[in-house]
Amino acid sequence: MSTPQLVVHRDKELMAEAAAARLITKIVDAQASRGHASVVLTGGRNGNGLLAALAKAPARDAIDWGRLDLWWGDERYLPEGDPDRNYTQAREALLDSVPLDPARVHPMPASDGPYGADVDAAAGAYAAELAKAAGPEDHAEVPEFDVLLLGVGPDTHVASLFPELPAVRETERTVVGVHGAPKPPPTRTSLTLPAIRAAREVWLLAAGEDKAEAVAIALSGAGEVQAPAAGAQGRARTLWLLDSAAAADLPRSMYPPASP
Numbered sequence: 001m002s003t004p005q006l007v008v009h010r011d012k013e014l015m016a017e018a019a020a021a022r023l024i025t026k027i028v029d030a031q032a033s034r035g036h037a038s039v040v041l042t043g044g045r046n047g048n049g050l051l052a053a054l055a056k057a058p059a060r061d062a063i064d065w066g067r068l069d070l071w072w073g074d075e076r077y078l079p080e081g082d083p084d085r086n087y088t089q090a091r092e093a094l095l096d097s098v099p100l101d102p103a104r105v106h107p108m109p110a111s112d113g114p115y116g117a118d119v120d121a122a123a124g125a126y127a128a129e130l131a132k133a134a135g136p137e138d139h140a141e142v143p144e145f146d147v148l149l150l151g152v153g154p155d156t157h158v159a160s161l162f163p164e165l166p167a168v169r170e171t172e173r174t175v176v177g178v179h180g181a182p183k184p185p186p187t188r189t190s191l192t193l194p195a196i197r198a199a200r201e202v203w204l205l206a207a208g209e210d211k212a213e214a215v216a217i218a219l220s221g222a223g224e225v226q227a228p229a230a231g232a233q234g235r236a237r238t239l240w241l242l243d244s245a246a247a248a249d250l251p252r253s254m255y256p257p258a259s260p
């Protein structure tokens, strides 16, 4: 696992724009070297803020959108098209304005789909879809994600892995159903930490003073069950992309001065 690297930006707008520029470069480089790229999206304000910034980025179309695989780190278990679904919000922020190959876009199942109210079956189906896309050289039963994006909750949750709940304790399965999530809606599907840790790079996004305590806890050596963000590490890189407000409780020695 990789030691967390921190980059702190002046404010959340600059953080989103800088993260979008960073992601464009990462995708372009992956496509140049391997012919395709694979990214896991996240929900929430910072995850969608990055997508919205990417939609406006001048270099946006340096990405070959037809050779980009998109997966989700978690999803709210709601009907297709529900405005609270991460997939709905990602489409509005970016996906509907770029020429993706629909066969390469993998939303998590909706509650009005083939699995009905059985969120655990829906999670199992997504795990099977990931396993089918995995290659012999990949880690865990998931494809090699170039970048796995995660927002960070004020309680240090990532994806739909909440402190002390069963999903964060999962060590075998790659996707699980989540019941009784403290962040509404209560029923969700989520990648597990083993799946997250199969990614080459994990980027955690946190902006705002309401995240300062969670960031400090997660980077203080806390355990992953008590602080799930602490367990979100990439095989080659773990990058925390913060604004100054979210970095406020960190020792100053932990990161270089924020971008001007």
Ligand SMILES: O=C(O)[C@H](O)[C@@H](O)[C@H](O)[C@H](O)COP(=O)(O)O
Binding pocket: 042, 043, 044, 045, 046, 047, 074, 075, 076, 086, 150, 151, 152, 153, 157, 158, 159, 160, 183
């Ligand atoms: O489905 C979700 O709610 C998200 O995937 C969740 O993990 C989110 O990323 C964090 O709660 C941070 O959300 P904010 O960026 O809005 O604070």
